[in-house]
Amino acid sequence: GNSVTQMEGPVTLSEEAFLTINCTYTATGYPSLFWYVQYPGEGLQLLLKATKADDKGSNKGFEATYRKETTSFHLEKGSVQVSDSAVYFCALSDPNSNSGYALNFGKGTSLLVTP
Amino acid sequence: DAGVIQSPRHEVTEMGQEVTLRCKPISGHNSLFWYRQTMMRGLELLIYFNNNVPIDDSGMPEDRFSAKMPNASFSTLKIQPSEPRDSAVYFCASGLTGGYTGELFFGEGSRLTVL
Numbered sequence: 225g226n227s228v229t230q231m232e233g234p235v236t237l238s239e240e241a242f243l244t245i246n247c248t249y250t251a252t253g254y255p256s257l258f259w260y261v262q263y264p265g266e267g268l269q270l271l272l273k274a275t276k277a278d279d280k281g282s283n284k285g286f287e288a289t290y291r292k293e294t295t296s297f298h299l300e301k302g303s304v305q306v307s308d309s310a311v312y313f314c315a316l317s318d319p320n321s322n323s324g325y326a327l328n329f330g331k332g333t334s335l336l337v338t339p
Numbered sequence: 340d341a342g343v344i345q346s347p348r349h350e351v352t353e354m355g356q357e358v359t360l361r362c363k364p365i366s367g368h369n370s371l372f373w374y375r376q377t378m379m380r381g382l383e384l385l386i387y388f389n390n391n392v393p394i395d396d397s398g399m400p401e402d403r404f405s406a407k408m409p410n411a412s413f414s415t416l417k418i419q420p421s422e423p424r425d426s427a428v429y430f431c432a433s434g435l436t437g438g439y440t441g442e443l444f445f446g447e448g449s450r451l452t453v454l
Contacts, residue, residue: 256441267445317441325370325436327443331381
């Protein structure tokens with residue numbers, strides 16, 4: 225079945241550091257890939273997405289490229305801010321699979337950015 | 340526009356009691372999902388509905404859990420009887436499957452504590 229694996233956290237960075245959170249996936253079809261962010265005490269919010277191979281999703285300085293050859297969708301940001309502290313989830317969906325439109329999430333990576 | 344609305348935000352109950360969690364999806368969305376979040380297991384899909392019909396309930400832990408969607412604007416997740424291991428944050432999410440973009444919109448969650 226479909227699954228997502230992302231790097232374990234927590235990740236602690238100083239403000240303005242470069243961020244990479246690794247995400248790889250297993251899928252039988254051609255999934256769409258997502259990054260969601262969860263701030264403390266809140267629900268998940270879509271950060272960015274890519275729907276086909278080689279697409280790049282971007283938002284708020286974050287980027288991720290859909291790499292079919294390496295089955296990866298790594299999240300990057302060139303210069304993190306304290307306000308980026310949150311939990312980041314990689315996810316996929318494949319409407320043609322048994323799970324349909326449901327999102328299949330990784331375990332989440334906690335990011336703490338210090339001043 | 341109102342987002343996904345969940346109630347209650349917090350629930351503390353004793354083992355053996357019945358718990359009912361409620362969700363109002365975004366107007367116009369035709370799919371609704373219930374997820375459970377715990378530290379140990381991350382985000383797990385419990386059940387999802389498309390056009391008010393349950394499509395996949397394979398994630399429902401056991402017969403103590405049940406979910407209904409009597410109309411397009413309301414869903415419930417019921418646990419009866421509740422057990423301490425049911426303690427978690429329960430999220431409801433909604434989306435639009437026609438013109439598929441894959442994005443799901445999450446509520447703020449219902450934090451359940453079973454003593």
